[in-house]
Amino acid sequence: MASLKLKNIYKRYAGGVTAVNDFNLDIEHNEFLVLVGPSGCGKTTTLRMIAGLEEISEGELYIGDKLVNDVAPKDRDIAMVFQNYALYPHMTVFDNMAFGLKLRKTPKEEIKKRVQEAAKILDIEHLLDRKPKALSGGQRQRVALGRAIVREPKVFLMDEPLSNLDAKLRVQMRTEIGRLHNRLNTTFIYVTHDQTEAMTMGTRIVVMKDGYIQQVDSPTALYDRPCNIFVGGFIGSPQMNFMNAVLTKRGNDLHLVFGKNDVKIPEGKAKKLEGTDYIGKEVVVGVRPEHIHDEAMFLESMPDSIVEAKVDLVEMLGAETYLYMIIEGATGTVTARVNARTKTQTGDVIKVAIDANKVHIFDKETERTII
Numbered sequence: 001m002a003s004l005k006l007k008n009i010y011k012r013y014a015g016g017v018t019a020v021n022d023f024n025l026d027i028e029h030n031e032f033l034v035l036v037g038p039s040g041c042g043k044t045t046t047l048r049m050i051a052g053l054e055e056i057s058e059g060e061l062y063i064g065d066k067l068v069n070d071v072a073p074k075d076r077d078i079a080m081v082f083q084n085y086a087l088y089p090h091m092t093v094f095d096n097m098a099f100g101l102k103l104r105k106t107p108k109e110e111i112k113k114r115v116q117e118a119a120k121i122l123d124i125e126h127l128l129d130r131k132p133k134a135l136s137g138g139q140r141q142r143v144a145l146g147r148a149i150v151r152e153p154k155v156f157l158m159d160e161p162l163s164n165l166d167a168k169l170r171v172q173m174r175t176e177i178g179r180l181h182n183r184l185n186t187t188f189i190y191v192t193h194d195q196t197e198a199m200t201m202g203t204r205i206v207v208m209k210d211g212y213i214q215q216v217d218s219p220t221a222l223y224d225r226p227c228n229i230f231v232g233g234f235i236g237s238p239q240m241n242f243m244n245a246v247l248t249k250r251g252n253d254l255h256l257v258f259g260k261n262d263v264k265i266p267e268g269k270a271k272k273l274e275g276t277d278y279i280g281k282e283v284v285v286g287v288r289p290e291h292i293h294d295e296a297m298f299l300e301s302m303p304d305s306i307v308e309a310k311v312d313l314v315e316m317l318g319a320e321t322y323l324y325m326i327i328e329g330a331t332g333t334v335t336a337r338v339n340a341r342t343k344t345q346t347g348d349v350i351k352v353a354i355d356a357n358k359v360h361i362f363d364k365e366t367e368r369t370i371i
């Protein structure tokens with residue numbers, strides 16, 4: 001069993017960079033936890049502190065019940081898989097996988113058994129006699145995983161392990177690592193800057209920015225209920241659209257007014273805004289591309305949230321089409337994800353319906369979610 005606890009963890013590098021700020025997290029046994037965020041947000045530093053490769057400046061790290069701040073990496077019962085695989089070029093696949101066990105003076109027969117078992121799981125039994133240079137990128141990645149598996153660690157740490165693979169192989173290895181996690185019944189902590197990888201692999205995701213945790217949640221919760229503009233924009237592809245709108249009270253109703261456009265806020269949502277300081281003020285509205293519609297049936301069923309848009313570009317992807325549009329009040333181009341068979345064409349000025357039940361409203365100053 002390997003749970004982890006990170007308590008008020010800081011990393012301050014020489015030269016004044018605080019790479020990780022007050023990181024607090026409990027990780028349960030057998031979780032597949034993903035750390036995600038843009039370059040430089042502190043994910044690798046966090047992982048390296050867990051591995052013991054980087055000293056913790058302040059705070060406490062527990063693996064199980066044991067405080068491990070001062071425990072050497074080799075005694076932490078963890079295995080780390082790196083982006084560049086870090087295989088020894090002069091050794092065979094077998095020896096690469098066996099290396100850690102040999103250092104630990106594991107008996108020869110035991111080493112052979114564990115390497116063969118891991119090779120079987122990863123489908124690389126036929127490659128055991130080869131040297132790394134005679135392997136493809138995907139095969140090398142499997143060997144790196146194999147080297148971690150044979151050690152039977154309590155915790156697997158992975159730092160962008162798929163980023164050197166081509167897109168197709170990356171998708172395949174994503175599934176394989178997921179399967180490996182199910183099979184090994186251990187805790188995985190996985191670092192990536194790729195939100196799709198995070199969303200498809202993690203049972204729980206930690207979104208980081210500038211050394212701070214922004215939100216910790218399941219993939220669905222992150223997508224449906226981002227805590228701020230950053231998370232809303234970072235999770236989801238194509239990105240969430242943002243507009244500056246004035247929250248306007250008219251009669252008993254609340255409206256989002258931007259440019260000539262007016263979107264009525266449905267009653268349920270409006271109730272949560274009534275009596276707040278936001279009425280009459282500018283807020284930021286977030287709309288996911290799949291919640292903007294160009295089809296007649298939506299325009300008819302959502303008469304209170306019709307907006308005028310100029311279509312800049314139509315991108316047909318086969319199963320769906322993206323419309324890139326100019327909408328008054330929006331920050332940059334607005335993307336809509338619509339039916340593949342849409343009649344809309346580049347240059348059209350059209351009406352689109354925004355699903356007002358699905359909009360996110362953020363505080364313009366703090367950028368935090370209001371509703």
Ligand code: ATP
Pocket residue numbers: 013014015017018019037038039040041042043044045046193
């Ligand atoms: P990437 O996706 O680019 O790997 P990351 O989220 O993993 O980014 P880190 O590598 O953890 O980010 O870096 C966090 C911050 O700490 C960055 O500002 C980086 O420049 C800084 N940093 C990292 N290592 C050191 C170091 N050894 N000395 C000083 N600053 C460092």
